[in-house]
Amino acid sequence: MLDFEGDEATRQINNTGIEMTAYEDRLPSFTYFWDPLGNGCIVHKEEICPCCGRHRDHIYTGPIYTTVDVEMVCPWCIADGTAAANWSASFNDVYDVPPGVPQHVAREIETRTPGYDSWQGNRWLFSQQDALVFLGEVHGAKLLEESKAGKIEACLKALREWRIDWPAEDLKRVVPGGQAAI
Numbered sequence: 182m183l184d185f186e187g188d189e190a191t192r193q194i195n196n197t198g199i200e201m202t203a204y205e206d207r208l209p210s211f212t213y214f215w216d217p218l219g220n221g222c223i224v225h226k227e228e229i230c231p232c233c234g235r236h237r238d239h240i241y242t243g244p245i246y247t248t249v250d251v252e253m254v255c256p257w258c259i260a261d262g263t264a265a266a267n268w269s270a271s272f273n274d275v276y277d278v279p280p281g282v283p284q285h286v287a288r289e290i291e292t293r294t295p296g297y298d299s300w301q302g303n304r305w306l307f308s309q310q311d312a313l314v315f316l317g318e319v320h321g322a323k324l325l326e327e328s329k330a331g332k333i334e335a336c337l338k339a340l341r342e343w344r345i346d347w348p349a350e351d352l353k354r355v356v357p358g359g360q361a362a363i
């Protein structure tokens with residue numbers, strides 16, 4: 182099996198004895214956003230990245246907050262902070278960060294983590310000590326079926342911050358991409 186790490190191709194002799202060299206880049210992983218492909222903010226598409234100028238086979242098309250007129254960037258330029266540095270760009274709204282969350286974590290969410298499109302903007306959520314991992318938008322009906330009080334309360338709280346004061350049973354109205362969404 183070939184092992185890829187960034188741009189460094191790993192050379193390995195395959196079982197026919199022919200030396201193989203692979204130059205494909207493995208997608209970077211993001212600590213707080215595990216499945217950007219599943220989310221759709223990173224898509225499999227050949228493009229020239231407007232930041233690094235490289236020909237890439239994946240591109241990010243989610244929100245980019247910058248004064249520069251760009252609509253996409255490669256995931257590698259997000260992961261290593263190049264896009265944020267070159268364009269003074271951020272990818273997520275980070276505010277009301279609890280005092281126990283280290284500053285470098287908030288910076289990572291803001292500048293080196295993909296964002297996602299949603300109804301109310303992509304405000305990141307935090308626990309008291311750390312950023313939460315973005316797993317996708319909430320399916321309210323599924324949440325009610327799971328019947329986990331802590332999760333339900335967290336969602337109701339998030340809605341109340343948007344001045345939506347719903348009883349728990351109304352969470353079934355929450356669907357990905359809907360209004361409201363969490």
Ligand SMILES: [Zn+2]
Nearest residue numbers: 230233255258
């Ligand atoms: Zn790039």
